[in-house]
Amino acid sequence: MIADTLILIFLAIGLVFNALGVIGLLRFPDVYTRLHASTKATTFGSIFLFLGVVVFAISQYLGTSDSQYLMVITHTIIAMFALAITNAAGSHAIARAAHRNGQKPQQAVVDKLAEAGL
Amino acid sequence: MIPFFVTAFVAFLFYLVLVVGSGSVLFWSTEEITAGVIIGLVTGILCRKIFCKSEDYRMLNPVRLIQIIFYLCGPFLVELTKANFDVAYRVITGRIRPGIIRLRSGMKSPLAMTMLAHSITLTPGTLSVDVDEKTHDLFIHVIHLDEGVEKKEALEAKEVFSYMDIPKWIRRIAE
Amino acid sequence: MIDIFGITALLVILIAFGALVRLVIGPTVPDRVVAVDTINTLTVAVMILLGVVYQQYIFIDVAIVYALLSFISTLYVAKYIGGEL
Incomplete structure (x- = not known):
């Protein structure tokens, strides 16, 4: 019963943050601010969706002690870490490439990187 | 020598995590542990120069x-x-x-x-x-x-x- | 309980369509890359949820491999538009 409530809460949080990430992606003015929204919010939302799956698998494992649920738990946690690390590195790569491609940050008050001229 | 052991051990641990729940020795079966040892050794021989580039081993400190x-x-x-x-x-x-x-x-x-x-x-x-x-x-x-x-x-x-x-x-x- | 995971997967797919809008209209190439990256993240989440819904836990392994491959493709596209390839 506690597990069910916990799963519902986790899935709801995950859905809300994923939706906010996509709304930010549609709403913000330039590529850097869009990266802010998409990277942070979808990483956080997906982590919560995965936590919902992990809680489900733990409750099933405690109920049935079927060892395939153990595999579900570890593999979901591995996917969680892979997603968190690769999202951060990927957003870093996109931001750097966008700046080298000549995208100006819109509404920006300062651009020290263009002044440094790297 | 240290790069080989580190790479082999990490590969072995990662294999064990991926096949958890396969048998009765703790959580693993004997076949999977044997396969993990062999895969770890092969990975250590092939990839030690890729994964351990620097000569800096302070991250091996468990603390x-x-x-x-x-x-x-x-x-x-x-x-x-x-x-x-x-x-x-x-x-x-x-x-x-x-x-x-x-x-x-x-x-x-x-x-x-x-x-x-x-x-x-x-x-x-x-x-x-x-x-x-x-x-x-x-x-x-x-x-x-x-x-x-x-x-x-x-x-x-x-x-x-x-x-x-x-x-x-x-x-x-x-x- | 399983139904809730199915409904969540459906909603995540609907959310991914929002990112598809940015992929179609997005004025510059980096915008489109950001949209593709978002869709990839959501796809990984949907795969894991569907693995629970259909009781096919091999989907989770597929999701791990998909996450790593999409990361590599993002890196290569970023290198390309940054003019370093």
């Missing part, structure tokens, strides 16, 4: 590895949660004042720079864009600059984090 886990569960999680509520607020209100600023990292080793850049990307309102290889400075995009910050030449690393002193943790782990 540092345990500190990474504490760092991920404590300060990093707090900042990640705050970052997401910050982004949610910016998405809903649309109140932004972006800019790219220079950040003095004060880190020397590549691993510490990587950890700092990742932490910056996943913490409130900041996104690392580029790195100055000579001075170890980072260029970060900030979604909401406070008034007057854009006049400064550069920021210190801990000024972009709110509650926790993340650079101190990273320096303790990786330097």
